[in-house]
Amino acid sequence: MTPVPRLSLNQATVKYAPLAEALDVTAGAGYEAIGLWREPVAEVGLAAAARLLSASGLRCSTYCRGGFCTMPEGPERRAALDDNRRAIEETATLAAAGAPGSRAVLVLVAGGLPDGSRDLPGARARFADALAELAPAAAAAGVTLAVEPMHPMYCSDRAIVSTLDQALDLAAPFDPAVVGVTVDTFHIWWDPAVLDAIARAGREGRLATYQVCDWRTPLPADVLLSRHYPGDGVIDFGPLTRAVEATGYDGDIEVEIFNADIWAAPPAVVAQRVAESFAEAVAPGLARGGARL
Amino acid sequence: MTPVPRLSLNQATVKYAPLAEALDVTAGAGYEAIGLWREPVAEVGLAAAARLLSASGLRCSTYCRGGFCTMPEGPERRAALDDNRRAIEETATLAAAGAPGSRAVLVLVAGGLPDGSRDLPGARARFADALAELAPAAAAAGVTLAVEPMHPMYCSDRAIVSTLDQALDLAAPFDPAVVGVTVDTFHIWWDPAVLDAIARAGREGRLATYQVCDWRTPLPADVLLSRHYPGDGVIDFGPLTRAVEATGYDGDIEVEIFNADIWAAPPAVVAQRVAESFAEAVAPGLARGGARL
DSSP states (O other): OOOOTTEEEEGGGGTTSOHHHHHHHHHHTTOSEEEEEHHHHHHHOHHHHHHHHHHHTOEEEEEEEEEOOOSOSSHHHHHHHHHHHHHHHHHHHHHHHSOTTOOOEEEEEOBOOOTTOOOHHHHHHHHHHHHHHHHHHHHHHTOEEEEOOOOGGGTTTTBSOOSHHHHHHHHTTSOTTTEEEEEEHHHHTTOTTHHHHHHHHHHTTOEEEEEEOEEOSSOOSSGGGOEEOTTSSSOOHHHHHHHHHHTTOOSOEEEOOOOHHHHHSOHHHHHHHHHHHHHHHTGGGSGGGGOOO | OOOOTTEEEEGGGGTTSOHHHHHHHHHHTTOSEEEEEHHHHHHHOHHHHHHHHHHHTOEEEEEEEEEOOOSOSSHHHHHHHHHHHHHHHHHHHHHHHSOTTOOOEEEEEOBOOOTTOOOHHHHHHHHHHHHHHHHHHHHHHTOEEEEOOOOGGGTTTTBSOOSHHHHHHHHTTSOTTTEEEEEEHHHHTTOTTHHHHHHHHHHTTOEEEEEEOEEOSSOOSSGGGOEEOTTSSSOOHHHHHHHHHHTTOOSOEEEOOOOHHHHHSOHHHHHHHHHHHHHHHTGGGSGGGGOOO
């Protein structure tokens, strides 16, 4: 089947495909957009990656990912911030190389507690400081930093931003064009305040990207890999998707799945299955069935 | 070492000890209080359990647990509500049999999504309905139902109540003496709003029990068993405990740990280790070092 026009395949869903193959598979399956990741871009180099993306004819929906800057001041923190500045430049380059409608959005995962630390407010404050330090670079590059609240089960070791409201609070001091938020169903579906928070993201002009995948239990031994095709779990995509649509968000919507079984499948099969699952579970909540304006 | 006077050993921490052994171990280790569970009470029968508890000289700090009533109307729901009514009666009996200072508090775990359902608001509404149905029985028995927000990673299959604010919203329609909340560090430590929510629980008179254990990653394959001795993980017990103290809560504080390694250790060793870890990680946050008024 032809994917819904606004559907973007996040590259992590076909993790083991090198960039050229991921682009081929995505374009070959009829997608119009892809969400890229830094590691496979680095494998070929930024300039080559930009040429490959351009040749693919695909839009770039987001670039994953920056962040991981909750550590205290010192060389490690400086290196992390420098790396984020490079990620900002890469985001701008790739968005310019992608087809019209590409978005210069860098997804930010905050990072967890530094080793040995129990100071959660401190880690949160240092992430807020990092945003302040990175915002000028993002503004200069025309890039939106999309702070991603992650499921609270990752709070200690991956992301001290756990709710969409918290992400919006962190973004509040900045221009919405510079610091926005990532709405990922897997991370926030459980939140009793989620629909209000999505509406707030819309009011505040900060909904930078919408990512979907499903939640199912039992969780696998590595809880990072517990994401599923839309429709294979318990998330009700209708209310969440309609809430996102109601904000006026009209960008691409990524399916981003970390799942060992899905990674083991042929990328072309995965791309097809993503398109089918999205059409069935998510697209009905979209205006115009997911057609672009 | 002698346990801090307000420290209570939740029986689940020594899961494989039958009731008589759990009481012996707890009293023998110098504790003044224990939190009981329904299954080991049922093994000996309620009357015998009450006699054993009375003979132990221990306070009963809570009774675990009721709830699990998110299913739609029908025989299964009726059976669950009837079972909750029995749990309420058992709570009253055990609190009366325990030493002075025992609390008639029944911890309620809401339950997850019914099999095959994706209707989270519906499940939440049905749990609210169950509270309305159970509140008169609890009031008549002098029992407080303590709604427990559980970590969002359990939202789909165990508890559709994920934050302390959500628990307080659910409790709001009822007399605080009848419907309160459980504050368990493991479940809510990550919540950016947790300190405000604890203060709110105090203002609203609903903080029915305080339970502590620690969070550490990587999570074990069965994420239900990922609880640790206080101090063995990343939770900063100081701010949470001081926030609970600031509400005026002066009851016992339970250590409740589900952990396969801890369950495999001799109960007397576990009781001792709990007392030590609590004294080190939690008691410094308590008024009077955990002495009772």
